[in-house]
Structures are given as C-alpha cells and as structure tokens.
Amino acid sequence: MNLDTRLAPERDHPAPAPDGGAPGRIPMAPADPFALVGLVGASRPMQRVRADVLRYARSSAPVLITGETGTGKELVARALHLASPRARGPLVSVNVATLRTELVTSELFGHERGAFTGAFTRRRGLFEQAHGGTLFLDELGELDARTQADLLRVLETGEVRPLGCERPRTVDVRVIAATHRDLATMVRAGCFRADLYYRLNVLTVTLPALRERRADVPVLVEHLLARLRPEVGDRRLATDALALLGRHPFPGNIRQLLNVLRRAMVRDERVVLDAAALADALAAEPGTLGPVPYQTPARDLSVPAVAEAMQASGGSISAAARRLGIARSTLRGRLHASHRGDVCQAQSSLTRSAINPLLRTEEP
Ligand SMILES: Nc1ncnc2c1ncn2[C@@H]1O[C@H](COP(=O)(O)OP(=O)(O)OP(=O)(O)O)[C@@H](O)[C@H]1O
Ligand SMILES: [Mg+2]
Known part of the structure; x- marks a missing residue:
C-alpha cells in the first residue's frame, strides 16, 4: 500500500439502501x-x-x-x-x-x-x-x-x-x-x-499569524475567557481593552493571547478589565523585559554556544566537545536531537565549513 496515493473513501455520501434505491434514512450531519x-x-x-x-x-x-x-x-x-x-x-x-x-x-x-x-x-x-x-x-x-x-x-x-x-x-x-x-x-x-x-x-x-487575522481577536478573546472561567471566574473586557489587543502584534499568537489574558485577570480582579489593565499585562510579557543579570551556567550548551564552539573548532565535533567540556557523544546527541534545527537556523552566524562536517556525520 502506498500511503501517499491511497485515497480514503468519501464520507459525505451515504451508502445506498440495500434495495438499490434511495438511502433509507437521512444521515446525521457530521459534527463540526x-x-x-x-x-x-x-x-x-x-x-x-x-x-x-x-x-x-x-x-x-x-x-x-x-x-x-x-x-x-x-x-x-x-x-x-x-x-x-x-x-x-x-x-x-x-x-x-x-x-x-x-x-x-x-x-x-x-x-x-x-x-x-x-x-x-x-x-x-x-x-x-x-x-x-x-x-x-x-x-x-x-x-x-x-x-x-x-x-x-x-x-x-x-x-x-x-x-x-x-x-x-x-x-x-x-x-x-x-x-x-x-x-x-x-x-x-x-x-x-x-x-x-x-x-x-x-x-x-x-496557519495565518494572529496579526494577519485581527478580525478574529474578539471571538478568540471570548473563547479564551470561557476557557479561563474555571480559573478566574466570569470576566469581560471593555471595548478599549479589546481594541488594544486588536492592535498588538502577538509574535506568540494565540498562546500568547491566552497568557496575556490570564495574566491580566490574575493581576487585576475587576470584573471588566480596561485597556490600562491589558497594557499592564502586555508590558509584563517576558519578551519585553529589560536587561536582566544573567549568570552563565558552568556548561553553556545553548544553541548559540554549541554553534560557536562548532565554528571555533572548524567543524570538528571532538574539538567542539572539548571546548564545551562535555563528552563527544553528548555533543553529538545535542546536535542530532532538538538542537539540530536550531543550529541550522543559527547558520547565518556559522560558516558552511562549520556545518558541513556536522551534516556529514549525520548521514545514515
Ligand atoms: N483558532 C483557535 N481557536 C481557539 N484556540 C486556539 C486557536 N488556535 C490556537 N488556539 C489555542 O492556542 C494554544 C496554542 O495552540 P497550538 O498548541 O495548537 O499551537 P501550535 O501552532 O501547535 O504552536 P507550537 O508551534 O508552539 O507548537 C492552545 O491553547 C490552543 O488551544
Ligand atoms: Mg504545537
């Protein structure tokens, strides 16, 4: 069987009645x-x-x-x-x-x-x-x-x-x-x-980004507020609050909209929240944090650190692992698993020579 070409039977046509005449009963409309x-x-x-x-x-x-x-x-x-x-x-x-x-x-x-x-x-x-x-x-x-x-x-x-x-x-x-x-x-x-x-x-x-379908913001807000109801009770947004959300870019899309609503409802307990309450919740978004002190972990295995080590070692996994202070197999695991795509995305800061050996090691 070829998964790519096999067509499933159509669903919308009811099977004919056994006598070959019209279907015996009207099929139930499929649930939405x-x-x-x-x-x-x-x-x-x-x-x-x-x-x-x-x-x-x-x-x-x-x-x-x-x-x-x-x-x-x-x-x-x-x-x-x-x-x-x-x-x-x-x-x-x-x-x-x-x-x-x-x-x-x-x-x-x-x-x-x-x-x-x-x-x-x-x-x-x-x-x-x-x-x-x-x-x-x-x-x-x-x-x-x-x-x-x-x-x-x-x-x-x-x-x-x-x-x-x-x-x-x-x-x-x-x-x-x-x-x-x-x-x-x-x-x-x-x-x-x-x-x-x-x-x-x-x-x-x-799927369109939320900013490409701002007309959906009101219905999404209504839907997400209903989802949040068990947690924050019956709450609403004033018109100016909705308008503010309608203008926001939302790089994290609907998940971010949900987080912003949750944060606003928890921070401000009024039944109807205004634009100021929403602006406050948006300002507290992690992406809008100012510079914060950050202590570098002893072994930084973040994507940029891995990519940098690969570049500095001319693409040699062993040398990069030594620089990072980890076993070669650990680094290989990192590169093969979730970091792989990120390392590839970070390639603008990497030379091809750093990436190519990495890719060669991944051939089956
Ligand atoms: N059209 C929508 N209507 C209602 N809720 C939505 C809609 N789209 C997304 N959501 C909600 O937004 C959240 C994120 O959705 P989902 O997990 O499907 O996103 P995703 O595209 O898979 O994101 P990621 O790429 O980060 O995995 C979920 O809580 C989901 O229920
Ligand atoms: Mg997902």
Missing part, C-alpha cells in the same frame, strides 16, 4: 470538527484553513501543517483527523523534539523482544499504534537525519520494520506533520531531506 477541538475564527484566512482541512480530510495523503508558534497547528491536526473517515480510529500524537535520539527508531517503529539490551518485551511502535487512524508528528523540523530517511521509507512503502524484526509490517496510517520552522530554508541549508520535504509538501495547511 472545528467546534469539537475548540478552534474558533471565521476571518478570511481562517475560512481558507477550514476549507483546506475539510478538503484534505477525504484523502489519506500526508498533510504538512505550518505556521508560527501558537497559531493552532495541533488543533488543526486534531480537526483534520476528526473530519476524516479515520475519526473512529486512533489519533496518535508524538512530539519529535521530545524523543531521545537513541530511542526514536524503536518509539516510531517498535522493536522485538531482545532486539537490543534492555528490550525485555516486544513493543509496538507509534506507527503500529496508529494503524487505521492518524499519526501526528509534531515539531517535524527536529527529526534527525536517520529518522528522516526511515520516515521517507515508510511513506513510500506503507510498511514499518520494527527493530530486530525480519519481516516488515504493513500499516494503514495517515501522517500529519507540523512545524513552525521554514522547512524550505532547512532543505537549502542541508538540514532537512529534500525528498522527504517534497513527499510531505503535497497537501499543506498554512
């Missing part, structure tokens, strides 16, 4: 998948998103969801699953960035008993767990090179091979992936496989 996951917004850009989700729900081809942080990628993935004929099947979500490099293969594809030291029992991988449903790969841009190759193989063959297993197993899984990274730039930088990118980039949902 957006309402089910709590996704609101009816601005033009969101109407496009909703239309894309409903169209793509009928297919089993992979979907790539992109958009800035906090724009609702996870909600859209869930809505897509619920709108699809796979809604009765499982939705298995995994945040790739949280998978430990050495375990990622067995997590995704499973392993047989005794496949490696510590594999005391057989384990079904996430692909097998998602059989008949959807696998949501969140933070796709953090996937290491070897797993990118494995994922491509599964998408092409529709088969997974658990570690220590001779025969591959066929899986019927729809893959939805999300990332806030610019994958095209990562492909150009050599940080993401071009073939996997093209494979996943067939059906895409691009």
Whole structure:
C-alpha cells in the first residue's frame, strides 16, 4: 500500500439502501470538527484553513501543517483527523523534539523482544499504534537525519520494520506533520531531506499569524475567557481593552493571547478589565523585559554556544566537545536531537565549513 496515493473513501455520501434505491434514512450531519477541538475564527484566512482541512480530510495523503508558534497547528491536526473517515480510529500524537535520539527508531517503529539490551518485551511502535487512524508528528523540523530517511521509507512503502524484526509490517496510517520552522530554508541549508520535504509538501495547511487575522481577536478573546472561567471566574473586557489587543502584534499568537489574558485577570480582579489593565499585562510579557543579570551556567550548551564552539573548532565535533567540556557523544546527541534545527537556523552566524562536517556525520 502506498500511503501517499491511497485515497480514503468519501464520507459525505451515504451508502445506498440495500434495495438499490434511495438511502433509507437521512444521515446525521457530521459534527463540526472545528467546534469539537475548540478552534474558533471565521476571518478570511481562517475560512481558507477550514476549507483546506475539510478538503484534505477525504484523502489519506500526508498533510504538512505550518505556521508560527501558537497559531493552532495541533488543533488543526486534531480537526483534520476528526473530519476524516479515520475519526473512529486512533489519533496518535508524538512530539519529535521530545524523543531521545537513541530511542526514536524503536518509539516510531517498535522493536522485538531482545532486539537490543534492555528490550525485555516486544513493543509496538507509534506507527503500529496508529494503524487505521492518524499519526501526528509534531515539531517535524527536529527529526534527525536517520529518522528522516526511515520516515521517507515508510511513506513510500506503507510498511514499518520494527527493530530486530525480519519481516516488515504493513500499516494503514495517515501522517500529519507540523512545524513552525521554514522547512524550505532547512532543505537549502542541508538540514532537512529534500525528498522527504517534497513527499510531505503535497497537501499543506498554512496557519495565518494572529496579526494577519485581527478580525478574529474578539471571538478568540471570548473563547479564551470561557476557557479561563474555571480559573478566574466570569470576566469581560471593555471595548478599549479589546481594541488594544486588536492592535498588538502577538509574535506568540494565540498562546500568547491566552497568557496575556490570564495574566491580566490574575493581576487585576475587576470584573471588566480596561485597556490600562491589558497594557499592564502586555508590558509584563517576558519578551519585553529589560536587561536582566544573567549568570552563565558552568556548561553553556545553548544553541548559540554549541554553534560557536562548532565554528571555533572548524567543524570538528571532538574539538567542539572539548571546548564545551562535555563528552563527544553528548555533543553529538545535542546536535542530532532538538538542537539540530536550531543550529541550522543559527547558520547565518556559522560558516558552511562549520556545518558541513556536522551534516556529514549525520548521514545514515
Ligand atoms: N483558532 C483557535 N481557536 C481557539 N484556540 C486556539 C486557536 N488556535 C490556537 N488556539 C489555542 O492556542 C494554544 C496554542 O495552540 P497550538 O498548541 O495548537 O499551537 P501550535 O501552532 O501547535 O504552536 P507550537 O508551534 O508552539 O507548537 C492552545 O491553547 C490552543 O488551544
Ligand atoms: Mg504545537
């Protein structure tokens, strides 16, 4: 089975009655998948998103969801699953960035008993767990090179091979992936496989930033205040407060809007909050902090520090590890796992010579 081309049966046409005549009963209207996951917004850009989700729900081809942080990628993935004929099947979500490099293969594809030291029992991988449903790969841009190759193989063959297993197993899984990274730039930088990118980039949902759909701010505020009600009670915003939020850029998008509302409600206990209360909550945003004293940790393994060490050591992982005062294997782990994409993003401050050896070590 080819996951990329297999089309799911259409959902909206009721099966004909057994006598071949008209369907016996009027089918129940499918529940609104957006309402089910709590996704609101009816601005033009969101109407496009909703239309894309409903169209793509009928297919089993992979979907790539992109958009800035906090724009609702996870909600859209869930809505897509619920709108699809796979809604009765499982939705298995995994945040790739949280998978430990050495375990990622067995997590995704499973392993047989005794496949490696510590594999005391057989384990079904996430692909097998998602059989008949959807696998949501969140933070796709953090996937290491070897797993990118494995994922491509599964998408092409529709088969997974658990570690220590001779025969591959066929899986019927729809893959939805999300990332806030610019994958095209990562492909150009050599940080993401071009073939996997093209494979996943067939059906895409691009989520607009909140500042590109300011018309949704009032309905989002209403929705988020209802979510906050158990915590802060029944509260409202005055018109000037809403107008202030409507003008704010919100780089952290809806997640940031939620945080600002929560902070405003906790700091100011009036039932109706005015613009001054919201301005106060916005000013307290972490991003707007002034310079604060910061003590450098003994071993700074932040992305800039790792990138700087790689550059200073001419791209040698061993030399960079010595500079950082850590084991070579630890640095390799850092580079392969969640830091990989960040290091690639930080490449403007890095020479290609610093990056290339790093990439060479990551070839499967
Ligand atoms: N359209 C929306 N309607 C209602 N709530 C939303 C909407 N979009 C996002 N949210 C809320 O904003 C928060 C962030 O959403 P989500 O986790 O889906 O963002 P994301 O795009 O996956 O972000 P990240 O890239 O940081 O993982 C969640 O609490 C979610 O419920
Ligand atoms: Mg997310």
